[in-house]
Amino acid sequence: MVTATIYGQVQSWTNDCSWLSTSAAAPAASSTPASTSAASTSSAAEATSSGIIAQLKENLVAQSSSSSASQTSSSTSSSSTGVTSGSWGQTAYYNADSQTAHGLVFLNHMGGTGGSGTWSTAFGNSLSYASSDGCSGAASPQVLSSTAIPSSAEVVIMSDNECSGDDCGATMPGSVAYHGFGGAQKAFFFEFEMPDEPSQQTGLWTGNMPAIWALNAQIPRTLQYGNPTCSCWATGCGELDIFEVLAPGDTRAKSTLHGNAPCSGGNSDYFARPTNGTITVGVLMNENNIHIKVNPSYNWESSLAASDINDLCNSMMTQENGISLFALAA
Numbered sequence: 001m002v003t004a005t006i007y008g009q010v011q012s013w014t015n016d017c018s019w020l021s022t023s024a025a026a027p028a029a030s031s032t033p034a035s036t037s038a039a040s041t042s043s044a045a046e047a048t049s050s051g052i053i054a055q056l057k058e059n060l061v062a063q064s065s066s067s068s069a070s071q072t073s074s075s076t077s078s079s080s081t082g083v084t085s086g087s088w089g090q091t092a093y094y095n096a097d098s099q100t101a102h103g104l105v106f107l108n109h110m111g112g113t114g115g116s117g118t119w120s121t122a123f124g125n126s127l128s129y130a131s132s133d134g135c136s137g138a139a140s141p142q143v144l145s146s147t148a149i150p151s152s153a154e155v156v157i158m159s160d161n162e163c164s165g166d167d168c169g170a171t172m173p174g175s176v177a178y179h180g181f182g183g184a185q186k187a188f189f190f191e192f193e194m195p196d197e198p199s200q201q202t203g204l205w206t207g208n209m210p211a212i213w214a215l216n217a218q219i220p221r222t223l224q225y226g227n228p229t230c231s232c233w234a235t236g237c238g239e240l241d242i243f244e245v246l247a248p249g250d251t252r253a254k255s256t257l258h259g260n261a262p263c264s265g266g267n268s269d270y271f272a273r274p275t276n277g278t279i280t281v282g283v284l285m286n287e288n289n290i291h292i293k294v295n296p297s298y299n300w301e302s303s304l305a306a307s308d309i310n311d312l313c314n315s316m317m318t319q320e321n322g323i324s325l326f327a328l329a330a
Contacts, residue, residue, distance in 0.1 A: 046179065046180040046181065046182040046216065046217040046218070047180050047181050047182075047186075047214045047215065047216060047217060047240075048156060048157065048158050048180035048181070048214065048215055048216075048217040048220060055096075055146075055147065055148045055149070055192060055193050055194075055195065055278075056094070056096060056144065056149075056155075056190065056191075056192045056212075057095070057096045057097065057146070057191040057192055057193070057278050058094065058095050058096065058189075058190070058191035058192075058280075059092075059093070059094040059104075059157065059188070059189070059190050059191075060090065060092070060093050060094075060188070060189040060300060061090070061091045061092040061093070061103065061104070061159075061181055061186065061187070061188055061189075062088045062089065062090055062091060062186065062187040062188075062189075062300075062303075062304060063088060063089060063091045063181065063183050063185065063186045063187075064086055064087075064088050064183065064185035064186065064286075064309075086306055087303040087304065087305055087306060088185075088187065088303060088304040088305075088306070088308075088309055089303050090103075090300070090303065091103050091159070091181060091186075092104040092159060092160070092181070094143075094144070094157075096144065096145070096146035096147075097146055099143050099145070099146075101143045101144075102160075103159060103160055104157055104158065104159060104160055105129070105141050105157075105158050105159070105160045105178055106129070106130040106134070106141070106142060106143070106144045106155055106156070106157060107127045107128060107129060107130055107155070107156040107157075107158055107176055107178070107220075108127070108128060108130040108134060108136075108137065108153070108154055108155055108156060109124075109125045109126070109127060109128070109154060109156070109220075109224065109225070110125055110128045110130070110136055110137035111125040111126030111127055111128040111137065111172075111174070111175060111176070112125055112126070112128070112137075113125075113128065113136060113137040114128060114129070114131060114136055114137025114138045114139060115129075115137065115138065115139025115140075116128040116129045116137055116138060116139055116140070116176050117129075117137060117174065117175055117176050118172070118173070118174030118175060123172060123223055123226065123230070124225065124226060126172045126174060126175035126176070127156065127172070127175050127176045127177070127220055127221065128176050129141050129142060129176055130142060130144065130155050130156075132144060132145040132147075133145060133147055133149075134147070134149040134153055134154075134155045135149070135150070135153045141160075148195065148197070149210075150197055150207065151197065151207045151208055151209045151210055152207060156220055158178035158179065158180055158217065159178060159179045159180060159181055160178065161178060161179040162177070162178050162179075163177035163178060163179060163221070167179075168217075168218075168221060169218060169221075170218075170221075170222055171221045171222060172221065172222050172223065175221065177221050179217065180216075180217025181217075184285065185285060185286055185287075186285050187282065187283065187284045187285065187286075187304075187309070188214075188242075188282070188283040189280060189281070189282050189283075189296070189298070189300070190212060190242075190243075190280065190281050190283075191278050191279070191280045192212065192274070192278060192279070192281075193274045193275070193276075193277055193278045193279070194210040194243075194245065194253070194273050194274055194275060195275050195276070196208060196249060196275055207248060208245075208248045208249045209245045209246070209247070209248055209250075210245055211241060211243065211244035211245060211253075212242045212243045212244070212281075213239055213240060213241045213242055213243075213244060214239070214240045214242060214283070215237070215238075215239050215240075216232060216237035216238065216239075218231060218232045218237060219231045219232060219233060219237055219239075236259070237259075238257065238258050238259030239257075239258040239259075240255075240256075240257055240258075240283075240290065240326075241254065241255060241256040241257075241258070241266075242255060242281065242283055242292060243255065243271060243281055244256065245273055250273070251272065251273045251275065252270035252271070252272070252273060253270060253271045253272070253273045254266060254269075254270050254271070255271070255292050255324040255326075257290070257326050265326060271294060271322075271324075279294055279295060280294070280295050280296065281293070281294055281295075281296075282296035282298065282312070284309070284312060284313055284316070286309060286313050287313070288327060288328045289313070289317075289325060289326065289327055289328060290325070290326040290328065291312070291313055291316040291317075291323070291324075291325055292323070292324040292325075292326075293312075293316050293322060293323050293324075294322045294323075295322070296312060296316075297312075298312060
């Protein structure tokens with residue numbers, strides 16, 4: 001059972017994973033998505049990759065080893081992102097097929113069940129360790145299996161750096177608390193698919209609405225669902241919807257940046273939802289921009305050179321099919 005306060009109302013539902021198949025994903029499918037509009041916001045200090053996902057096959061997190069040497073205008077019409085110095089090292093990695101995972105931990109909002117986290121009438125379920133199928137809590141860290149996750153469930157991907165003392169600031173008492181992926185210069189690469197799921201109605205969820213998004217890590221460590229004044233939602237923390245389906249069964253997915261107005265943006269353009277095979281999506285946070293691209297061209301070994309990051313970002317400085325670009329306020 002999951003209990004959460006949503007829009008001021010206490011809601012409860014049961015995560016049912018009985019329909020899910022654990023079969024491997026099909027080969028990557030081609031798609032020709034469209035882009036979203038530019039937006040302005042302030043950058044978050046620490047992010048957590050969070051969301052309702054269908055089937056995550058692979059995830060790579062990279063981070064710059066040094067700050068950029070110079071910065072350019074945040075205008076999305078710029079032809080260059082400036083000069084980024086230092087190599088980008090692999091911070092975390094996950095592969096569903098080989099069950100390889102390092103540098104990260106899988107959590108969910110099932111605190112008080114499965115042996116980790118807590119539950120209270122005031123705050124509902126805290127973060128907990130996620131079970132291998134993502135649908136329930138666990139007593140210790142588990143590697144997410146190669147399985148689909150229903151839209152009524154959610155997995156939160158944090159770094160494997162556990163909070164200690166007050167180094168994470170305020171956290172929900174009794175919660176499982178980890179750092180997110182800090183730093184202004186970082187990149188996420190996801191390989192995933194979003195197959196159709198059977199129609200279902202669980203609480204407020206109608207099902208078949210998968211998404212991958214990023215939050216400031218302070219939000220899930222305090223209260224992701226409920227009164228926004230109990231987290232930093234009310235004081236400027238935001239959300240980046242990387243790949244989000246907005247209607248049950250829709251084949252369109254959007255990228256949107258949410259924050260205090262006017263620090264938000266998104267429009268009616270969309271990406272093609274990968275229902276019949278996997279795609280790779282790159283999210284690069286570099287200089288004054290956030291770049292999102294389907295099937296980015298990169299060759300990852302142990303690190304990416306600054307020139308590779310610059311080439312990737314420079315190829316994503318124009319709004320076009322397959323690219324979303326968000327310009328951050330200086």
